[in-house]
Amino acid sequence: MTRMKSLIFSLGLVGILAAQTPQAAPAGNVIGAGNFSHVVTSLEKSVAFYHDVLGLDITTAPQAFAGNPAIMKMTDAIGGQSRIAVLKAPGASFGLELIEYKDTARTPAHPRFQDPGEGNLALRVRDIDSVVANLRKAGAHVLTLAGKPVEVNGVEKGFFVQDPDGFVVELAQPIPLPAAAANSTSNLIGASIEVTIADTDRTVKFYRDLLGFQVRPGDSFNGNKLMAETAGVPGGEWRQSHATIPGSTVGLTLIEFRNIDRKPLHSRVPDPGTALIQLRVRDIDSLVKKLKAGGGTVVAPDGEPVSMGPVKIAVVRDPNNLYLELISAPARQ
Numbered sequence: 001m002t003r004m005k006s007l008i009f010s011l012g013l014v015g016i017l018a019a020q021t022p023q024a025a026p027a028g029n030v031i032g033a034g035n036f037s038h039v040v041t042s043l044e045k046s047v048a049f050y051h052d053v054l055g056l057d058i059t060t061a062p063q064a065f066a067g068n069p070a071i072m073k074m075t076d077a078i079g080g081q082s083r084i085a086v087l088k089a090p091g092a093s094f095g096l097e098l099i100e101y102k103d104t105a106r107t108p109a110h111p112r113f114q115d116p117g118e119g120n121l122a123l124r125v126r127d128i129d130s131v132v133a134n135l136r137k138a139g140a141h142v143l144t145l146a147g148k149p150v151e152v153n154g155v156e157k158g159f160f161v162q163d164p165d166g167f168v169v170e171l172a173q174p175i176p177l178p179a180a181a182a183n184s185t186s187n188l189i190g191a192s193i194e195v196t197i198a199d200t201d202r203t204v205k206f207y208r209d210l211l212g213f214q215v216r217p218g219d220s221f222n223g224n225k226l227m228a229e230t231a232g233v234p235g236g237e238w239r240q241s242h243a244t245i246p247g248s249t250v251g252l253t254l255i256e257f258r259n260i261d262r263k264p265l266h267s268r269v270p271d272p273g274t275a276l277i278q279l280r281v282r283d284i285d286s287l288v289k290k291l292k293a294g295g296g297t298v299v300a301p302d303g304e305p306v307s308m309g310p311v312k313i314a315v316v317r318d319p320n321n322l323y324l325e326l327i328s329a330p331a332r333q
Contacts, residue, residue: 028212029287033248034278034327035086035097036121036193040165041108041272043085043100049163050087050096053138054123054131055187059095060086065102072104074306074315075269076299080104082270089123090184092191093249096121097278101270109265109273111166113143114233114257116198117265117321119275120168122253124190126181128157128173135161143168143232150230151175160232165272170194170231192251193277197320198264200256204241206319210294211279211287213252215243221258236260245279252277265321269299276315276323284312284328291316299323 040046043062050056067081075082080103086095111118125131128149135142143160144150149171151157157173174181181189197203200218207213218239228236241254267274281287284305288298297317300306305314305328314326 028246029281029283029290030211030213030245030279031247031282032280033094033245033250034280034325035095036119037097037099037276037278037325038119038163038165038167039099039101039270039272039274039276041100041106042164043083043098045164046098047085047087049138049140050098053134053140054169055134056087056089056096058085059088060084065100067103068308070306070308070313074300074313076301077101077104077268077270078301080270089188089191090186091124091181091189094191094193104270105268107267107271108165109267109271111168111265111273112263113160113168113231114196114236114260114262115265116196116262117267117275118168118196119277119322120170120194120196122170122172122192122194123188124181125171125173126177126184126187126189128159128171130187131171132159135159145229145232145234149173150226152226152230158230160230167273167275168194168232192253194253194255195275195277195320195322197254197256198262199319200239200241200254202319203254203256206294206296207243207254210291210296212246213243214246215241215254217241218254218256223259233257233260245277247280267321269315269323274323276325278325278327281326281328284314284326287326288314288316295319296324 062085063083065081065083082101085098088095141162149157149159159171204215218241221237221239223237238257243252299315305312312328316324
């Protein structure tokens with residue numbers, strides 16, 4: 001692939017393509033990926049957006065509110081209640097978990113693409129125009145300045161929007177379509193995770209040295225005008241680092257912006273607009289100690305993992321205010 005084609009405007013396509021090759025069983029503490037979670041204002045409204053408008057499949061229908069003490073402790077939402085729904089894009093190896101809280105303080109974060117801590121979904125599609133038509137009917141907030149899918153260098157067509165809580169959704173239609181995608185019965189053919197970060201060097205060090213990710217750091221900033229305007233960050237420049245979550249096929253793209261206004265998110269877990277990535281780990285106690293020593297913050301008031309039967313869970317904030325939900329289960333006998 002030429003350098004020009006590697007700098008296509010879709011900020012997440014490289015992560016999606018990298019995620020198609022499973023990683024070998026990791027030697028480190030992180031051994032797999034769970035769901036990608038978005039905290040939302042209204043579960044029904046968000047499910048309608050992702051299912052009815054974008055076409056994700058519902059794998060867990062909206063649940064009733066419940067006040068599980070362990071869950072409320074690990075998210076520092078003591079006395080509150082939460083409920084979830086889970087959706088999945090065909091071709092993706094992770095689910096999109098939508099979470100709604102009540103009976104606890106909630107301050108909408110209203111994230112923007114360039115704000116450190118913003119976590120968004122990148123979707124690969126067969127027919128981008130049909131999705132854009134659905135988005136227009138639904139009144140979605142469009143970030144792409146052209147107001148329509150944009151083609152760059154004959155590599156793909158892309159379009160950026162925000163969901164009802166401000167989470168960015170990137171849509172990319174490869175040109176030409178891969179043979180397997182052309183025969184798919186679904187318009188969705190893949191997905192990956194993108195996270196906006198404050199500082200590449202610091203973030204790469206955190207994920208590589210503390211979590212064992214194999215990260216390919218971005219070495220330079222890209223300021224292509226058409227690409228920036230398509231992503232809804234006119235005038236901005238960015239650089240991307242790429243990884244696959246150990247033990248999974250889930251692609252993770254870390255994006256640092258410059259030359260554009262940035263306001264780091266400082267949301268609490270129950271706040272709409274907050275994103276979390278679930279990671280399966282071998283030894284949660286040792287990993288939590290390591291992350292705390294390396295600058296991570298455990299959300300639970302006592303700073304320790306929470307037990308839920310045989311499972312232990314901890315929610316840790318990374319240097320960008322993105323939340324990592326660490327899940328450890330006892331080894332099988």
